[in-house]
């Protein structure tokens with residue numbers, strides 16, 4: 331590995347498992363010394379080979395809970411991203427049609443000044459930090475991911491919503507050229523654009539993250555490049571990908587999965603082992619890479635930080 335340890339395109343060696351290194355080494359050798367001086371070629375190769383390239387600067391998470399991370403390979407090869415396909419293993423091979431150049435986010439609704447913001451500007455404004463979070467899909471699988479991003483609260487303070495704004499609403503980009511399932515029109519799997527929302531106090535919670543990367547590397551397209559929401563105490567579908575619009579609103583937004591099937595999916599979607607999905611138990615989950623299931627934790631293990639948000643609510647009704 332010595333010869334790839336250059337400052338510009340250094341990989342985070344902690345993040346690469348021994349068998350990973352062993353298998354990838356053959357491809358480096360094939361490349362030959364000449365190609366190795368071209369950093370962009372190497373970056374491309376690394377991405378294809380599922381090795382994160384450390385190209386973000388961020389403050390490391392101390393990982394006080396001692397969570398064991400899933401590998402970069404696991405996190406980037408099992409995805410839910412219906413805009414491409416419902417086949418979780420195939421998203422990574424299709425996501426290249428998503429073009430994240432010059433990414434913009436439209437901001438409107440109950441806000442001091444509606445505007446369109448440039449992702450590049452945002453990246454300069456907010457210092458990035460790593461957040462190692464558990465992530466639990468409503469389907470019963472989970473993973474532990476070292477996300478990179480900044481607190482949504484910082485962005486909200488910068489955008490200055492009006493006091494009449496009670497909820498924040500997000501939309502994923504709508505572009506039929508980039509997302510094949512959107513191009514299927516009436517035959518698409520779900521309706522687009524994908525929509526999600528949070529109550530303002532949930533959005534301002536210190537855990538709520540706008541993520542722009544993982545494993546020190548810019549967000550892989552299959553994981554929702556270039557910027558997505560991460561709400562670790564809620565089922566994964568709340569963590570909307572590839573965000574192109576943010577609105578501040580008075581009424582609770584109708585999120586995509588509630589719209590698709592309100593008997594099975596609600597607005598709050600807090601991880602809760604005691605409230606089963608109508609078609610399966612939510613008491614246990616399978617961590618990616620594990621054979622045996624493990625217990626699901628109330629609020630996905632973030633009870634201390636978020637339980638107060640739901641005082642007085644009936645979590646069996648507001649699921």
Ligand SMILES: Nc1nc2c(c(=O)[nH]1)N[C@H]1C(S)=C(S)[C@@H](COP(=O)(O)O)O[C@H]1N2
Nearest residue numbers: 409410411412467502524553566567569571
């Ligand atoms: N735009 C959009 N965002 C989305 C989804 C999607 O299909 N489209 N799937 C959701 C679901 S169900 C999950 S579990 C997570 C998966 O994130 P991952 O692929 O990074 O694991 O993204 C969520 N965000």
Ligand SMILES: [Mo]
Nearest residue numbers: 467468566567
């Ligand atoms: Mo999910």
